[in-house]
Amino acid sequence: MVTVGVLALQGAFREHLSVLGALGVGTRKVTRPEHLDGLDGIVLPGGESSAMVRLAAPTGLFGRLGERIRDGLPVFGTCAGLILLADRLTDDSLAGFDRLGGLDITVARNAYGRQRESFVAPLTITGMTPDFDGTFIRAPQIVDTGSAEVLARHDGTAVLVRQGDVWGASFHPELGPDTRLHAEFVRRLGHDD
Numbered sequence: 001m002v003t004v005g006v007l008a009l010q011g012a013f014r015e016h017l018s019v020l021g022a023l024g025v026g027t028r029k030v031t032r033p034e035h036l037d038g039l040d041g042i043v044l045p046g047g048e049s050s051a052m053v054r055l056a057a058p059t060g061l062f063g064r065l066g067e068r069i070r071d072g073l074p075v076f077g078t079c080a081g082l083i084l085l086a087d088r089l090t091d092d093s094l095a096g097f098d099r100l101g102g103l104d105i106t107v108a109r110n111a112y113g114r115q116r117e118s119f120v121a122p123l124t125i126t127g128m129t130p131d132f133d134g135t136f137i138r139a140p141q142i143v144d145t146g147s148a149e150v151l152a153r154h155d156g157t158a159v160l161v162r163q164g165d166v167w168g169a170s171f172h173p174e175l176g177p178d179t180r181l182h183a184e185f186v187r188r189l190g191h192d193d
C-alpha cells in the first residue's frame with residue numbers, strides 16, 4: 001500500500017487526510033523532517049502560507065522537503081500549498097523563509113480577494129469529465145505558467161498545473177465530495193506516464 005503524507009502544520013489537512021483515507025491509501029501527518037521517510041507522495045493543504053513557513057522553520061522541514069521534491073517525490077499543493085511550490089511570488093511577503101519550489105510558475109498571493117469573495121466554479125480539467133467544482137478561498141493566482149502544463153483554467157487564468165510529478169491547484173479540491181483529483185494523483189504514484 002502506498003503512503004501519502006499530508007503537511008499538517010496548519011490549515012485544511014484533516015480534509016485531505018479523509019479524502020485520501022476514503023481512497024484507501026495509507027496516510028501520515030507530516031510536521032517534522034523525519035515524517036518524510038518512506039513516503040510515496042505528499043499533499044500540501046490550503047491554509048495560511050505565512051503561518052506554515054514560520055511553523056516549519058525551527059525543524060528545517062521545508063529545506064528537507066524541498067530536497068525530496070527535487071529528488072522526485074510526487075507532491076500535490078492546493079492553495080497555500082501552491083504558494084509553497086511556486087518558484088516565484090509577485091511579492092516578498094514570505095522572503096527570508098524556506099519555501100519549496102518545484103513549479104516553474106509565478107503566483108500572486110490573495111489575488112482572488114478576501115474571504116467574502118470566495119466562490120465555487122465548475123472547472124473543465126484536461127482528461128476529466130464531467131467538470132470539477134473548484135472552491136476558491138482567498139486564493140492565490142497563477143500569473144505566469146512558465147514551463148508548467150496547464151490542466152484547467154478559470155476565466156482564462158490557469159488554476160491547475162502540473163510539472164512532472166508536481167501538481168498545484170489554486171482552489172481546494174478537498175472541500176467538495178469529488179475525489180477525482182486526489183484519485184488521479186494517487187493513481188500516478190509510482191508510474192512514469
Ligand code: GLN
Nearest residue numbers: 046047048049079080138
Ligand atoms: N491566502 C492564503 C495564503 O496566502 C491562501 C488561502 C488558502 O489556502 N485558502 O497563504
